[in-house]
Structure formats: structure tokens, C-alpha cells
Amino acid sequence: MAKNLATDMAPPFILVAHYMIAGAIFYAFTAFLLPFYANEVSGYFLSSSIASLMHLYLLGFVMMVIFGAMYQLVPVVLEIPIFSKDFAYVQFYMFVGGILIFTFGLRDENYTQILPYGAMLMYVSILIFITNIFLTYRNITRWDIVAKFILVSNIFLTIGVTIGFIIALNLIYGFYPDILDLVQMHIATTIFGYVIMTIMGIGMILLPMFSLSHGFKQTAIEMAFYTIITGLVLFLIGTFFKINILKFGGVLFSTIAIFFALYQMYLIFSTRIRKQNDFWAKNMMASFATLIISFFILLTGVITKNDTYYLLFGFTLFFGFFTFFVVGHIYKILPFLVWYQRYSPLVGKIKVPMLNDMVHEKVADIQFWITLVGLLLAISAIILKIPLIFQVGTVIMGIGTLLVIYNIYFTLVYGIEELENYNKGLKNGGN
Amino acid sequence: MAVTEEMVYDAIKTVIDPEVGFDIYSLGLIYGAKVEGDHVHVTMTLSTRGCPLHEMMKQWTKEAVEKINGINSCEVEIVWEPAWNVTMASDEVKKALGAF
Numbered sequence: 015m016a017k018n019l020a021t022d023m024a025p026p027f028i029l030v031a032h033y034m035i036a037g038a039i040f041y042a043f044t045a046f047l048l049p050f051y052a053n054e055v056s057g058y059f060l061s062s063s064i065a066s067l068m069h070l071y072l073l074g075f076v077m078m079v080i081f082g083a084m085y086q087l088v089p090v091v092l093e094i095p096i097f098s099k100d101f102a103y104v105q106f107y108m109f110v111g112g113i114l115i116f117t118f119g120l121r122d123e124n125y126t127q128i129l130p131y132g133a134m135l136m137y138v139s140i141l142i143f144i145t146n147i148f149l150t151y152r153n154i155t156r157w158d159i160v161a162k163f164i165l166v167s168n169i170f171l172t173i174g175v176t177i178g179f180i181i182a183l184n185l186i187y188g189f190y191p192d193i194l195d196l197v198q199m200h201i202a203t204t205i206f207g208y209v210i211m212t213i214m215g216i217g218m219i220l221l222p223m224f225s226l227s228h229g230f231k232q233t234a235i236e237m238a239f240y241t242i243i244t245g246l247v248l249f250l251i252g253t254f255f256k257i258n259i260l261k262f263g264g265v266l267f268s269t270i271a272i273f274f275a276l277y278q279m280y281l282i283f284s285t286r287i288r289k290q291n292d293f294w295a296k297n298m299m300a301s302f303a304t305l306i307i308s309f310f311i312l313l314t315g316v317i318t319k320n321d322t323y324y325l326l327f328g329f330t331l332f333f334g335f336f337t338f339f340v341v342g343h344i345y346k347i348l349p350f351l352v353w354y355q356r357y358s359p360l361v362g363k364i365k366v367p368m369l370n371d372m373v374h375e376k377v378a379d380i381q382f383w384i385t386l387v388g389l390l391l392a393i394s395a396i397i398l399k400i401p402l403i404f405q406v407g408t409v410i411m412g413i414g415t416l417l418v419i420y421n422i423y424f425t426l427v428y429g430i431e432e433l434e435n436y437n438k439g440l441k442n443g444g445n
Numbered sequence: 446m447a448v449t450e451e452m453v454y455d456a457i458k459t460v461i462d463p464e465v466g467f468d469i470y471s472l473g474l475i476y477g478a479k480v481e482g483d484h485v486h487v488t489m490t491l492s493t494r495g496c497p498l499h500e501m502m503k504q505w506t507k508e509a510v511e512k513i514n515g516i517n518s519c520e521v522e523i524v525w526e527p528a529w530n531v532t533m534a535s536d537e538v539k540k541a542l543g544a545f
């Protein structure tokens with residue numbers, strides 16, 4: 015049997031599926047909680063309950079899916095096997111436990127004493143992931159832009175989670191007075207340094223692959239790479255040493271980097287051969303549109319110095335950009351994993367389905383529009399400070415989440431009955 | 446009867462890319478096939494370098510060619526130059542993808 019970078023060298027299907035399914039459960043959990051935050055839409059953006067929800071969503075859904083996808087994609091993209099599959103299993107269970115304990119401790123002030131334990135579990139689990147990636151890089155031979163993005167994003171993740179762990183300890187023991195500085199550095203390194211840099215890097219593989227784009231230049235993404243590193247380093251130094259001009263320069267460079275990356279995505283989309291606007295393409299367009307909108311909201315916040323815009327920026331970035339990008343790729347990655355497991359041994363023996371057949375297209379389409387409408391309502395509610403509209407919007411978004419869960423289930427059980435009948439036929443001597 | 450390149454291409458047409466939904470010959474991924482007695486050397490590419498189907502496509506092509514009567518072995522070589530583009534695909538594929 016052929017050695018397959020995508021499957022033999024990467025952790026098996028069942029491990030990646032662990033991450034995907036856990037991500038979906040955390041996504042549903044967040045969607046269920048979101049309407050209960052209606053009265054906080056006019057509140058201070060750094061309340062511990064909002065921080066708890068944001069961590070639940072970012073770690074439980076966004077980063078969970080990214081970690082699973084990275085285990086699948088790194089061997090394929092870098093053409094080297096993952097250093098340790100066992101590390102990936104250990105990381106998963108520690109990560110899930112850590113998220114539950116940490117977010118519960120952060121949410122409920124009666125249980126803050128458990129917070130450091132959850133933070134410790136999460137911190138160690140993410141360090142296991144980072145170590146696994148760094149050790150995988152020992153054998154790398156191809157240093158393209160994607161490899162550089164993955165490496166640097168993991169360096170920022172190391173810094174980000176270390177700061178995060180210090181913040182968690184500081185919440186209990188109070189040894190560092192400028193917690194806001196630490197929070198800003200934590201947000202910059204984890205969200206921009208890790209999540210957004212990873213999306214930029216992996217996007218350079220995923221977007222051309224699914225849209226069949228060719229012949230575009232990569233200058234813009236290379237500019238984005240160096241600009242975002244400059245921006246983040248300036249921001250970290252400026253924040254730590256309280257040098258406002260450096261901090262401002264950091265924000266400016268990071269924003270320019272985002273627009274370089276967006277221009278690269280535009281170049282990819284403008285050269286795409288697959289013109290159909292299927293559920294994946296719609297999700298991608300919505301994700302990039304919400305990313306642009308979120309930065310205009312951030313800019314408004316900086317100009318007006320109004321905290322509501324920071325809350326709105328976070329909400330649009332998390333529940334707009336991240337949601338559409340991650341959901342769009344779940345619809346692509348999960349069918350591939352199930353298809354490989356279930357159908358690849360049967361190629362040439364029976365008629366195998368196409369990957370798109372394994373997603374319920376109509377449900378995916380309805381889910382996309384429902385999520386978009388719900389998001390727009392929730393954004394309007396934050397601007398207008400009307401909790402009822404926020405509740406309606408987030409409940410509609412929750413329905414969208416349930417449809418995503420249905421489609422994940424649809425993919426996971428796709429063709430099981432048909433294959434059981436095929437296997438029965440083989441046992442009975444058929445062909 | 447000696448195996449011809451056309452017979453090899455016909456066999457390769459049974460290999461479908463499950464992501465795009467077309468056979469890999471019509472997609473223009475096959476750059477050449479050389480028949481030397483009972484051995485075939487196929488040169489092909491993939492639409493994307495980081496394609497997770499990389500090794501599977503190679504294996505399916507090999508298996509499809511080895512099913513031809515008179516062929517004992519097939520070697521499949523993946524090349525990246527020239528890079529694939531849609532002009533290499535058949536008109537039917539171009540039309541279906543909306544590339545016209």
C-alpha cells in the first residue's frame with residue numbers, strides 16, 4: 015500500500031475527528047450561551063464573563079478545529095510526517111479538560127480557585143502541540159511561505175499562551191499591576207500572531223486548492239508576513255515598555271498586513287477557475303467581508319475611544335470572520351477524512367461519492383444565510399444597545415450552528431448503510 | 446496485441462478526482478505515458494502542490510494502468526513543471542468549471 019502523507023504519516027482519521035467533533039460541540043455550547051449575554055452588550059468589554067465566553071469559543075471551537083486541521087495538513091503541506099501522534103492524543107484530552115475548568119472558573123466567581131488548574135492544563139496542552147510542531151520542523155526541506163507562517167505563528171502562540179498563563183495566575187495572586195497591558199499582549203499574540211497568521215499561511219494552500227486558482231503572484235502574502243511580524247513585535251515592545259508611538263506603529267503595521275493578506279486572497283479569488291459560488295465560496299467571501307468590516311469597526315473605536323466598538327470588533331471578528339472561515343473549511347476537511355476512511359479502499363470497486371456529495375448542500379446553504387442574518391442582527395443590537403435584538407440575532411445564529419452540527423452528522427454517517435449492504439453482499443459471495 | 450498509449454489513457458480516464466468530480470485525464474493532469482513492453486511510465490501533475498490526495502491519485506493511476514491486459518508494471522512520476530493550469534483541461538471540464 016502506498017505511503018500517504020495525508021493519512022499514513024499524519025495522525026489517523028479518528029484523532030483528527032476528535033478535534034473536529036469536540037470543536038463542533040464547543041461551537042454548539044457557545045451558541046447556546048450567547049443569547050444569555052444580551053444584557054452585557056452595553057457593558058465593559060473585558061468583563062470576566064465575556065472573557066470566559068470568548069475563550070470558550072476561541073479555544074473550544076476555533077483553535078480546536080485549527081489544531082485538528084494542522085495535524086492533517088502539516089504533513090501534506092510540508093511533506094514531512096508529524097513528530098508524534100501520541101502527543102496529539104495527550105494534547106487533546108488535556109486541552110478539553112483545561113478549557114472546561116478554565117472557562118467555568120472564569121465565568122463563576124465562586125469557583126475562581128479552579129481557574130489556575132484549568133489554565134495550567136491548557137497551557138501544557140498547547141505547549142505539547144507547539145513542541146510537536148517544532149520537532150516536526152527538524153526534518154523540513156521546503157521553506158516556502160506557508161512553512162514560514164506556520165513556524166512564526168507557533169512562536170507567537172508560545173509567547174501568547176505564556177502571557178495568558180501569567181494573567182490567569184495574576185487573577186488569583188495579583189502579583190503584576192498592569193493586567194490590561196498583559197491582556198493586550200495576550201490578545202495580539204494569540205489572535206493576530208497565531209490564529210490570523212495561521213489562517214493567512216494555510217489559506218495559501220486551502221484557497222487555491224478548493225477554488226483551483228493559478229498564476230497569481232505571492233508578493234502580497236510575503237509582504238503581509240513581514241509586515242505582521244514587524245507590527246506584532248512593535249506592539250509587544252511598545253506595550254511592555256509603555257512607548258505609545260511603538261504601540262501605535264504596531265497596530266498600523268498589523269492592520270496593513272491584514273490588508274496585504276486580503277489583497278492576496280482577492281488575487282486568488284480573481285484567478286479562480288471554479289466559478290460556482292457553493293457553500294465553501296460563500297463562507298469564504300463572508301469571512302473576508304466580515305474581516306474588513308471588523309477592522310473598520312476597530313478604527314472607529316480607536317478614533318472615538320468608545321469601548322462598545324472594541325466589543326463589536328471582537329464580536330465581528332470571532333463570530334463573523336472566524337466562524338465563516340472555520341465552518342467553510344469543516345465542510346471541506348471533514349468529508350475528505352470520512353471519504354478517505356470509508357471509500358478510498360473501494361475506488362475502482364464501487365461507485366464512490368464525490369466529496370461535495372458528503373455535505374448536505376441545501377442545509378449548508380440555508381445555514382450560511384441564517385448565520386449571516388443572525389450575525390447582522392446581533393451586530394446591529396450591539397451598536398444600538400438593544401438586548402432583545404441581540405437575543406433574537408444570537409438565537410438565529412444558534413439555529414445556524416445546529417444546521418452545521420446536522421451537516422457534520424450527515425458527513426460522519428454518509429454511506430454507512432450502503433457500505434454495510436456491500437460488505438454483506440461480499441460475505442454472501444457476491445461482488 | 447501491443448498496448449498503445451491510447452489504451453493507457455483510456456484506463457487513466459477511470460480515475461476520478463473526488464474533489465473536482467472529473468477524471469484526471471480530462472482535467473489535464475496527465476502529461477504523458479510511455480509504453481515499454483509490459484511496463485508503463487506515466488508522468489502526471491496535480492492541481493495543487495499541497496493536495497491531500499497526492500499519493501492516492503498516484504496509486505489509483507498505477508492500479509488503473511496495471512489492470513490493462515499485457516501490462517505488468519506501471520511507474521507514476523509526479524512533476525510540478527510545467528505547473529497545471531485550466532488550459533490543459535478538456536473543453537468539457539473548462540465549461541463545467543465555468544472557465545469559458
